[in-house]
Structure formats: C-alpha cells, structure tokens
Amino acid sequence: MAEIPLETYKSDVHPVWCPGCGDFGVLSALYKAMHALQLDPTKLVFVSGIGCSGRLPAYVKAYGFHVVHGRTLPVSMGVRLANPELTVVAVGGDGDGFAIGGGHIPHAARRNLDITYIIMDNETYGLTKGQVSPTSQIGHTSGSTPYGNVEAPINPIAFAITYGATFVARAYSGKPKELVDLIVKAVQHEGFAFIDAISPCITFYDTYKMIPQKLASVPATHNVKDKAEAFKLALDTEHLYMGLFYQESRPTFEESVMATVHRAESKGMPKFDDILTAYR
Amino acid sequence: MNDIVFRIGGEGGEGVISTGELLTRALARADYEIYTFRTYPAEIKGGHANFQVRVSDHLLLSQGDKIDVLLAFNQEAYDRHFKFLKVNGVLLYDSDSFSPPPDTNSCIGYGVPLTKIAVERIGLKFSKNVVALGVLSQLFNIPLERFEGLISEKFKKKGEEVFIKNIQALKAGFDYAVQHVKKTDPYRLEPVTRKRDVVVMTGNEAMALGAVAAGLKVYAGYPITPATDIMEWLARELPKVGGVVVQTEDEIAAIGTVLGASFAGKKAMTATAGPGFSLMTEFLGLATMTEIPCVVIDCQRGGPSTGLPTKTEQGDLNLALYGGHGDSPRVVLALTSVADCFQGIIRALNIAEEYQIPVLVLSDQYLAHRMASVERSNFQSVEVRERLRPTPEQLASYKRYILTETGVSPMAIPGDAGGFYTATGLEHDEAAELSFEPHNHEVMTEKRHRKLRMLEKTSNEIAKVYGLEQPEIAIIGWGSSEGVIREAVERAREEGNSVGALHPKLLKPFPTQRVKDFLKKAKVLIIPEINFTGQFASLLRAHVPFEPIAQLNKCGGLPFTPEEILAKMKEVHQHG
Structure with missing residues (x-):
C-alpha cells in the first residue's frame, strides 16, 4: 500500500492560536505521529472540549467532534462503543480536563478505555484571557486571583496513575521529538493512554523560560511497570520529569464489553415472540 | 360482576409488590384485562407500599376510582386505605397483625391469621403473602392453577424446598378460606369466555422492548428512580442483539456517550428522571447544533430537586420544551399508555434518526411501573427508519450541513471515505466550517428549525x-x-x-x-x-x-x- 504523505493529515483550516502558542507544537507532533503510524484518517476521530485546545480537530483532516466543555471522555467512550475499529484521540486543556471535566478521568482510567487523551496543559484559562486553572501554582496572580492564587495545583501525573490509567506520560511542546515519540506509543498502547503535554500560553501565562529550567527526562533506568517508582518521579518537586512514567497491560473496556456481547450473542438471537411470551 | 379493584397494602420490602405482581399475572393468564397502579416508599426496607390491580373482562383505561377489595397486612395499610374502600367493599386483613375498630361496619371484613399460618403451618414468615393469595383465589374465584404455575416459575429456581413451601402456603390459604371464611360479599370473578393473546408488562419494560425493536445499539445511563429498570432490562437483553449498555459516572456522561455513539453511526439512547434530565440540557443543545440523532427518556417524578422520587408528576414538560440555551429545536413526545410506550419509543428513535434531532420522551412514575395487559398484536407492526446517509457523489464534495428543503442533510459517519468533518457546537456553515457571520447564523438556525415544521403534520395526525x-x-x-x-x-x-x-x-x-x-x-x-x-x-x-x-x-x-x-x-x- 502506498505511503500516506504527511500533508494528508493537515486540513486547510488555519489555526486561530496566537503565534508562539504551545498548541502548535502539539498539533505538529500529532501530524508526525499519525504519519509515523500511517493511521487511516477515515477511521480516525479527534474529540475535543472547550478552550483554545478545543479547536484542534478542525486542523486535522480526519473526523472530529468538538463537544461541550469538559466532556471529551464520555463522548470518546460513545464513539469507541459504537465502532471499536476507530482510533480516538481526545484533546483538551487543563481547565477542560481537570476542572469542569475532572470527574470523568477517573472513570475513563479505571475502565481502561482504549483511547489517547492529550491534555494541553498551560496552567491557565487562555480563551477567557487568563484566569487560574487547576494546575496553576499557589501565588499565581491572574484576572480571577488579583491577590494571588490560594489553591494548590493538582499533580496530573500522580492523579492519572492513582485512578488506574495504564499509560501515563508527560511531554513538552517545546521538545517535539520526544512528544511525537510519546504520542506514537500512546496510540499504540492498548488502553487509556494519558499525556500531560505542557503547552505554554504565550499571551496570558508565558512559562517558556520557567519550564526548561525544571525539565528533566525520566531516568533511562526507570522501570515503567513500577508504580511506586512512577509515583516518586511524579511527586518530585525538584524536577519536572518528561517521558513515560507508567505503563501496564490490562484488558481494555471495549474488549471486555465486546466479550460480554459475544457471549450473549453466541446463545443465538432471541426471537421477538419468545421475549414477549416471557411476559405471559 | 367482572370489574373489581383490589388494593394490597403493607410494609415496604415485605413482598407487597411481588404479591401484587403475582395476582396481576394470574388474572391476566386467566384472560382477564388488568391495570395496575403502585406506590412504594423511597426507603428500601420499611415505609409503606401498596399495589393496586383492577381486573375486568373489558378494556380497562384506568386504575379505577374506589377500592372493592382491600388486603391489609398491617394497621398502617388499614389507616391509609380504608377511606378509599367502597361501602360494602371487602376488607381482608391479617388478624395476627391488627384488628379493625369494632365500629367498622361499612364493609365486609374477613380476618385471616395470615402470619400464624405462615409461621406455624409453613415455617416461612414471608409466605404470608402467598397464603393471602390462596385466600383471594378461593374468595374471588381466581383459578388456583394460575397461581401454582406462577409460583413454580418464580420459586423453582430458588430450590425445591422454597417452591414446595410456597405451594403449601397457597393451598393453606385456600383451605383456610374454604373452612373458616363465610363469604357474604357479592364479588366473584366469572370465567372469561373470550381467549385473549396478551402480555403483561410495565411501561418501562415496553419502552426497553420498543427500543430494541427499533434497532437501539448503545444505551448509556445512570441509576435513578423511576427509570433504572430500563437500564437493567437493556443490560440483560441488549447484548443478545449485539448492543451495549454502559452505566456511566453521571447523567452528563450518559448523554455524552449517547452522542458519541450516534456520531459514530449507532442508534443510541438514555433514560433518566428530572434531576438527571436537568444535567443533560447542555449536551442537548450540542445535539441540536451538531444535528446528531438521540433519544432521552424522562420518567418524571415529583420535583423540584430530589422531590418525591417514587411518586408521579407531570412537572418536567417545561424543562423538555425549553431546557437549554439558545434557540434549540428539539422534539418532545409524551407517552400515553403501556402499549404506547412500545410504539412511542420506536417513533422517538425513528424521528431522531430521520430528522437528526434530539427527541425527548416524557413518561412518568405512574406509567413506568404500571403493569397492563397489552394485546400481542400491538407489538406486530414495527416500522424502523434510518438516518439519511450521503451518496458516493455527495461524499465526493461533501457538505455535512448542506441546505435542503427538509432541513435534513446527509450524515457521514467515521469510516466514510471523503466524509471528513468536525461536528462542533460552534456555529458553522454548510461545509461544517466555523462561521460567525450574521447571515449564516440566521440561515443555519432556520435550517435547524425547519425540521420541526416538517413534523407539524405528524403532530396533528397522531x-x-x-x-x-x-x-x-x-x-x-x-x-x-x-x-x-x-x-x-x-x-x-x-x-x-x-x-x-x-x-x-x-x-x-x-x-x-x-x-x-x-x-x-x-x-x-x-x-x-x-x-x-x-x-x-x-x-x-x-x-x-x-x-x-x-x-x-x-x-x-x-x-x-x-x-x-x-x-x-x-x-x-x-x-x-
């Protein structure tokens, strides 16, 4: 089969993002990862929430569903249950994923829904012009915290590991090669693959200088099957580790659900009249 | 006289409802028409439960007015329901539990030591329910073998001993009535000569069955009274026809899953009650905007807020009509009877698919848990509609929201080559590309409302x-x-x-x-x-x-x- 060229994955819609936005790095990495994997775009669905990152599906030449704020994961589940042959990539921001939609991550994770979920994490609400988000640091001054943020940020990596995500990674939009590599692995992973992709907001919370200072690669010696060690790396306050923290193999939600269906179906489709007769 | 209203009252969790169901099915199997009504406590154990069944040999349209026969297991049942008993109606009560006041003379009272018979003769306290059925069988001429058949089906899977004890309980009740109850009331069911081919089911069961008949493939839901048993029924039955059921983390996730599945090409539905329906309204706007078919059933209960979870109300009409921001066309369909629950859900799924619009179905607790006998022929004519899909020519230059006379545009689904589009809650043009131009918003808003105009004829006709x-x-x-x-x-x-x-x-x-x-x-x-x-x-x-x-x-x-x-x-x- 002829190779699918990289350009095939690009739509002709021009991104609305500010020049220098970290989201460009994520989009570009997605194109490269899809190309590397040679994914069939007709069987590819991008699901996004609300926020700057929510616009991403329109920039990819594939199927897209730009849903309501915070609900990418339930919609992704619906898509996968309807057609498990589709590859689903959910994208959204830290507000979309951890604030309004925070209640869905635990359930997608424990179900082990077989999708890739990329959080484009900029520690702020960019589309509403800079308010604090669940990943903002204490003391951060913003439109909604003029005297400084008093709420502690969540730890996305520890959060995802705790709830049973079977693939947990952190990436940085400024390190495109590593990001492409992680997206490729996440899509290949069978189960819920979570990537916290740090993607700075150049307009309302520019962390381009801050992030690289703390950035470090997950040590090469790290065993990704070691959950306790993965937690240690996630909780490290000195370094912001980048790379794959944790991976485990567990039956996916879709596999288990379809196995139930096949078991039920194997007994033969019930006759409508027989169902009725049970109500005599 | 073949039109009798029975009411059974007692402690919740002690078998009042299952006694009522056994009575109902026995009557239906004896070819009577039945119509039930039940209330039950919001508590799992305790509280007061009652079950009413009206029986006749002609078509029944309601639960009736006053009660002809009251079976009271305890004082509370007497206190609550005696005032609804007709003058010279029958009060059958557990004389081990209470005695009616001595001046109760407006009715014909039969005290039967139901508990004593159950405990001393059978050795199974809760078999007092079945003892009572035996008494009813003898007093009102309900064929005993109908009860025996049902008890066999219900209890044999629980073991031979339980089954035998329940049969003994039934006969003990029957025999007690023969020997000790001097019947002075006029109520007696005459055998039905016309054989009828009916099934007995609740509104919720009929809805779930209708959904399967209409081709439902994905159901997502969250437990809530009085809608939960729709999910439980489908969880059991839908996989047998290749469908899936998922219990989501909340109602928002339920409707989100429904839209995801429908976007990907499958018929999808959820059912809930007022509190859950409230949570779904944002997603309903997305369904309207992205023109994705979906069906939401609201089994209404008393509101607002947690309200009366186990009682009926028609209080969610405004929410169904207007619950959502923006001009948000949706179809609202109200179900009218158990038979209509089956046909109505098929209609709802058909309209959703055909018009690519959310269809909100209003049922309520009264209908959800009412058992009725429905002619089998009601289930015969099922016409299933599918959504409009693009032709290969249309896919070659595909416009997801192309303007048409009906307002309905061919819908590509993931997997269709050439059908790429991003469904979005943002305003968009015919090609699904974002557009915030004044003229475009007017045109697309009108397009989405045009579907409702197309349905006006149907609304008038049905x-x-x-x-x-x-x-x-x-x-x-x-x-x-x-x-x-x-x-x-x-x-x-x-x-x-x-x-x-x-x-x-x-x-x-x-x-x-x-x-x-x-x-x-x-x-x-x-x-x-x-x-x-x-x-x-x-x-x-x-x-x-x-x-x-x-x-x-x-x-x-x-x-x-x-x-x-x-x-x-x-x-x-x-x-x-």
Whole structure:
C-alpha cells in the first residue's frame, strides 16, 4: 500500500492560536505521529472540549467532534462503543480536563478505555484571557486571583496513575521529538493512554523560560511497570520529569464489553415472540 | 360482576409488590384485562407500599376510582386505605397483625391469621403473602392453577424446598378460606369466555422492548428512580442483539456517550428522571447544533430537586420544551399508555434518526411501573427508519450541513471515505466550517428549525380524539392521563353529555391545527395535569387562543382518577 504523505493529515483550516502558542507544537507532533503510524484518517476521530485546545480537530483532516466543555471522555467512550475499529484521540486543556471535566478521568482510567487523551496543559484559562486553572501554582496572580492564587495545583501525573490509567506520560511542546515519540506509543498502547503535554500560553501565562529550567527526562533506568517508582518521579518537586512514567497491560473496556456481547450473542438471537411470551 | 379493584397494602420490602405482581399475572393468564397502579416508599426496607390491580373482562383505561377489595397486612395499610374502600367493599386483613375498630361496619371484613399460618403451618414468615393469595383465589374465584404455575416459575429456581413451601402456603390459604371464611360479599370473578393473546408488562419494560425493536445499539445511563429498570432490562437483553449498555459516572456522561455513539453511526439512547434530565440540557443543545440523532427518556417524578422520587408528576414538560440555551429545536413526545410506550419509543428513535434531532420522551412514575395487559398484536407492526446517509457523489464534495428543503442533510459517519468533518457546537456553515457571520447564523438556525415544521403534520395526525370530534365540553390532557380521561369521557357520554377529549402525542411541534379544529364548538376547555401550574395549559395558550380554560391540577404524587375528571366536567357544566 502506498505511503500516506504527511500533508494528508493537515486540513486547510488555519489555526486561530496566537503565534508562539504551545498548541502548535502539539498539533505538529500529532501530524508526525499519525504519519509515523500511517493511521487511516477515515477511521480516525479527534474529540475535543472547550478552550483554545478545543479547536484542534478542525486542523486535522480526519473526523472530529468538538463537544461541550469538559466532556471529551464520555463522548470518546460513545464513539469507541459504537465502532471499536476507530482510533480516538481526545484533546483538551487543563481547565477542560481537570476542572469542569475532572470527574470523568477517573472513570475513563479505571475502565481502561482504549483511547489517547492529550491534555494541553498551560496552567491557565487562555480563551477567557487568563484566569487560574487547576494546575496553576499557589501565588499565581491572574484576572480571577488579583491577590494571588490560594489553591494548590493538582499533580496530573500522580492523579492519572492513582485512578488506574495504564499509560501515563508527560511531554513538552517545546521538545517535539520526544512528544511525537510519546504520542506514537500512546496510540499504540492498548488502553487509556494519558499525556500531560505542557503547552505554554504565550499571551496570558508565558512559562517558556520557567519550564526548561525544571525539565528533566525520566531516568533511562526507570522501570515503567513500577508504580511506586512512577509515583516518586511524579511527586518530585525538584524536577519536572518528561517521558513515560507508567505503563501496564490490562484488558481494555471495549474488549471486555465486546466479550460480554459475544457471549450473549453466541446463545443465538432471541426471537421477538419468545421475549414477549416471557411476559405471559 | 367482572370489574373489581383490589388494593394490597403493607410494609415496604415485605413482598407487597411481588404479591401484587403475582395476582396481576394470574388474572391476566386467566384472560382477564388488568391495570395496575403502585406506590412504594423511597426507603428500601420499611415505609409503606401498596399495589393496586383492577381486573375486568373489558378494556380497562384506568386504575379505577374506589377500592372493592382491600388486603391489609398491617394497621398502617388499614389507616391509609380504608377511606378509599367502597361501602360494602371487602376488607381482608391479617388478624395476627391488627384488628379493625369494632365500629367498622361499612364493609365486609374477613380476618385471616395470615402470619400464624405462615409461621406455624409453613415455617416461612414471608409466605404470608402467598397464603393471602390462596385466600383471594378461593374468595374471588381466581383459578388456583394460575397461581401454582406462577409460583413454580418464580420459586423453582430458588430450590425445591422454597417452591414446595410456597405451594403449601397457597393451598393453606385456600383451605383456610374454604373452612373458616363465610363469604357474604357479592364479588366473584366469572370465567372469561373470550381467549385473549396478551402480555403483561410495565411501561418501562415496553419502552426497553420498543427500543430494541427499533434497532437501539448503545444505551448509556445512570441509576435513578423511576427509570433504572430500563437500564437493567437493556443490560440483560441488549447484548443478545449485539448492543451495549454502559452505566456511566453521571447523567452528563450518559448523554455524552449517547452522542458519541450516534456520531459514530449507532442508534443510541438514555433514560433518566428530572434531576438527571436537568444535567443533560447542555449536551442537548450540542445535539441540536451538531444535528446528531438521540433519544432521552424522562420518567418524571415529583420535583423540584430530589422531590418525591417514587411518586408521579407531570412537572418536567417545561424543562423538555425549553431546557437549554439558545434557540434549540428539539422534539418532545409524551407517552400515553403501556402499549404506547412500545410504539412511542420506536417513533422517538425513528424521528431522531430521520430528522437528526434530539427527541425527548416524557413518561412518568405512574406509567413506568404500571403493569397492563397489552394485546400481542400491538407489538406486530414495527416500522424502523434510518438516518439519511450521503451518496458516493455527495461524499465526493461533501457538505455535512448542506441546505435542503427538509432541513435534513446527509450524515457521514467515521469510516466514510471523503466524509471528513468536525461536528462542533460552534456555529458553522454548510461545509461544517466555523462561521460567525450574521447571515449564516440566521440561515443555519432556520435550517435547524425547519425540521420541526416538517413534523407539524405528524403532530396533528397522531393526536387522538376520544368521544366527540368537536364537543362542547372539551378536554385536552397529555401523557399518562390518557386512559383516565378516556374512561371519564366514556362515562360522561353515557349520560348524554357533549364531551370529547383530544390527546396529543407530539407536544413539540405542537398540533396547533388539530387543537383548533377540535375546539371549534367548544364552550369550555378542561386541561387536567399532574402539576401545580399547568405547564401544558401555558403551552396551549401560546399556540391557540381559547377562553375559557378550566385547569385541573393536582400534584400530590398520585395520578388522576376518572371521578376527578368527571367532577370537573360537572363543575364547568353547571357554571357554563
């Protein structure tokens, strides 16, 4: 089969993002990862929430569903249950994923829904012009915290590991090669693959200088099957580790659900009249 | 006399409901028509539960008015229900539990030591329910073998001993009645000569079955009374036909899963009650905007907030009609009877698919858990519709939201080569590309509303009239009150009154023309609703100018009785 060229994955819609936005790095990495994997775009669905990152599906030449704020994961589940042959990539921001939609991550994770979920994490609400988000640091001054943020940020990596995500990674939009590599692995992973992709907001919370200072690669010696060690790396306050923290193999939600269906179906489709007769 | 209303009352969790169900099925198997009504406590154990079954050899349209036979397991059942017992009705009670006051002489009382028989003779306390069934069988001529068959089906899987004990309990009750009860009441069921091919099911069961018949493939839901058993039924049955059921983390996730599945090409549905329905409204706007078919059932219960979780109300009409931001066209369909639950869900799924629009289905607790006998023929004619899909030519230059006469555009689904598009809640143009231009928003808003205009004809056609087509005393109700209103109209017509009832099924779009025609000769319009304000009356006023309207509202958690409708007719007639 002829190779699918990289350009095939690009739509002709021009991104609305500010020049220098970290989201460009994520989009570009997605194109490269899809190309590397040679994914069939007709069987590819991008699901996004609300926020700057929510616009991403329109920039990819594939199927897209730009849903309501915070609900990418339930919609992704619906898509996968309807057609498990589709590859689903959910994208959204830290507000979309951890604030309004925070209640869905635990359930997608424990179900082990077989999708890739990329959080484009900029520690702020960019589309509403800079308010604090669940990943903002204490003391951060913003439109909604003029005297400084008093709420502690969540730890996305520890959060995802705790709830049973079977693939947990952190990436940085400024390190495109590593990001492409992680997206490729996440899509290949069978189960819920979570990537916290740090993607700075150049307009309302520019962390381009801050992030690289703390950035470090997950040590090469790290065993990704070691959950306790993965937690240690996630909780490290000195370094912001980048790379794959944790991976485990567990039956996916879709596999288990379809196995139930096949078991039920194997007994033969019930006759409508027989169902009725049970109500005599 | 073959029209008897039985009511059974007792402690919740002690088998009142299952006793009622056994009685109902035994009667139906003996070819009687049945119609039940139940209330139950919000608690799992304790609280008061009651089950009412009306039995007849002719078509039953309501649960009836007063009670002919009250089976009271305890004092509370007597206290609550005795006032509804007809003069010279039968009070059958557990004499081990309580004794009615000595001055109770307006009824015929039979005290039976149900508990003592169950404990001492059978050695199984809760078999008092089955003992009572044996007594009922003997007193009212309900064939004992019907109970035996049902007990065999219900208890054999629990083991031979349980089965044998229950059969013994049934016979002990029967024998006790033969030996010790001197029957002085006139109630006795005469055998039905006409054999009927009916099934007995609840509204929720009929809805779930209808959904399967219509091709449902994905169901997502969250447990909530009184809708939960729809999910449980489908969890059992849907996988057998290749469908999936998922219990989501909340109702928002449920409707989100439904939309995801429908976007990907499968028929999908969820069911809930008011609190869950409230949570879904944002997603309903997305369904309208992205033109994705979906069906949401709201089994209404008393509200607002947690309200009366186990009692009936018609309080969510406004939410169904208007719950959402922006001009958000959706279809609202109200179910009217157990038979209609089956056909109505098929209609709902068909409309959703055909018009790519959310269809909101209003049921309620009264209908959800009411058992009724339905002719098997009701389940025969099933016409299933599918959504409009693009042709290969259309896919070659695909426009997801291309403008058409009907407002409906061919829908590509992931996997279709060339059909790429991003469905988005942002305003978009024909090609699904974002557009915030003033003209575009007007054009696309009109496109989405055009579908409702296409459905107006259906709305007018499927509204049903009972009694006169153009009466002087007109009644328009909606939803589960259909049978009660119809029975009241029939009774009023027997007395020679110019009465008729119109019962719409589609409430949005509203059957305006049909209502206008119906009201041509009307001197007064009665609108009965199980809510405080008259939500349907407001809807009607917005479409049809008519005076005077006599609203009949109640919101105590109970359905109307035919007597209440008749009383309102008399009242307006006298004042008219």
